[in-house]
Amino acid sequence: LTDNALRLYPLPAREISSGAIYEDIELPPRKRCDPSRPYVIVNVVASVDGKTTIEGKAARIGSEVDRRTMRTLRSRVDAVMIGANTLRAEKLSLGLDELSAGHQPIAVIITKTGDVPLETNLITGERQEVLVVVAQTTPESSMDRLRERGSVLRVAASPTGGVDIKEALEALKVERGVELVLVEGGPRLIYSLVSQSVADELFLTLSPKLIGGEGSDASTILDGGEFPQPRIPGLLLVSVHLFNDELYLRYRLADPRAARG
Numbered sequence: 477l478t479d480n481a482l483r484l485y486p487l488p489a490r491e492i493s494s495g496a497i498y499e500d501i502e503l504p505p506r507k508r509c510d511p512s513r514p515y516v517i518v519n520v521v522a523s524v525d526g527k528t529t530i531e532g533k534a535a536r537i538g539s540e541v542d543r544r545t546m547r548t549l550r551s552r553v554d555a556v557m558i559g560a561n562t563l564r565a566e567k568l569s570l571g572l573d574e575l576s577a578g579h580q581p582i583a584v585i586i587t588k589t590g591d592v593p594l595e596t597n598l599i600t601g602e603r604q605e606v607l608v609v610v611a612q613t614t615p616e617s618s619m620d621r622l623r624e625r626g627s628v629l630r631v632a633a634s635p636t637g638g639v640d641i642k643e644a645l646e647a648l649k650v651e652r653g654v655e656l657v658l659v660e661g662g663p664r665l666i667y668s669l670v671s672q673s674v675a676d677e678l679f680l681t682l683s684p685k686l687i688g689g690e691g692s693d694a695s696t697i698l699d700g701g702e703f704p705q706p707r708i709p710g711l712l713l714v715s716v717h718l719f720n721d722e723l724y725l726r727y728r729l730a731d732p733r734a735a736r737g
């Protein structure tokens with residue numbers, strides 16, 4: 477057994493330490509598309525049959541190396557963002573472990589109902605700021621509870637329901653100086669970002685498992701309506717790593733102005 481991973485793409489392929497996956501990438505890239513909002517990267521893990529949960533939870537899909545790549549990405553960003561359902565599904569942390577010096581990304585939770593289990597399910601590091609992004613229509617009655625655990629940012633409600641995600645990103649930049657956001661799901665939030673063209677990159681770990689499931693048990697990395705044919709987002713493959721049988725795929729969401737590299 478070796479601790480080495482293979483970087484398969486770009487060519488030539490070479491061995492690197494598994495801990496070095498994503499360590500030396502340029503984030504955000506020099507050529508950015510939209511200076512009005514933070515650069516947005518999405519990181520998810522799915523089985524080979526495209527599923528993102530086992531018994532409703534994401535925790536058991538990826539390997540230890542997948543969790544390490546997640547921490548590597550967290551260490552590079554200003555904020556880690558999730559949708560409220562992801563926090564409802566299981567206890568989780570959006571930070572780095574206590575031993576990591578200094579930097580902790582802001583933990584950002586997106587909710588319109590304002591009903592999120594911060595007390596029971598969000599594990600926060602000592603120096604980690606928690607920010608709950610709500611809509612103008614979110615009931616005032618939930619604010620006191622949210623403010624006990626963090627701060628609250630109010631933005632417009634989107635016409636399709638939920639928080640206006642573009643405005644949320646712009647407010648993160650203007651009010652908090654956030655330049656780089658890592659979105660860790662879930663599928664509904666990722667769908668919102670992709671459908672509004674505000675997701676710049678997708679880091680997808682493909683775990684060597686077949687999970688199965690049907691109906692609402694079978695959510696894939698995007699949960700929302702099918703895109704009309706001309707608006708199906710294309711992806712540019714940026715890099716591929718392999719460790720044991722797990723693949724780490726990095727894509728850029730196609731933008732005619734963005735160059736591969």
Ligand SMILES: NC(=O)c1ccc[n+]([C@@H]2O[C@H](COP(=O)([O-])OP(=O)(O)OC[C@H]3O[C@@H](n4cnc5c(N)ncnc54)[C@H](OP(=O)(O)O)[C@@H]3O)[C@@H](O)[C@H]2O)c1
Nearest residue numbers: 521534559560561562588589638639661662663664665668
């Ligand atoms: N495999 C993976 O990498 C991975 C990663 C993350 C999550 N997951 C799994 O995915 C499941 C949860 O995902 P999900 O798709 O159901 O929910 P989600 O994306 O985590 O959260 C959706 C919720 O976010 C709030 N929201 C507010 N504005 C929104 C907007 N504009 N767009 C989208 N959401 C908005 C709403 O909460 P309110 O109802 O409070 O308004 C909405 O119900 C869990 O089972 C979790 O374990 C898997």
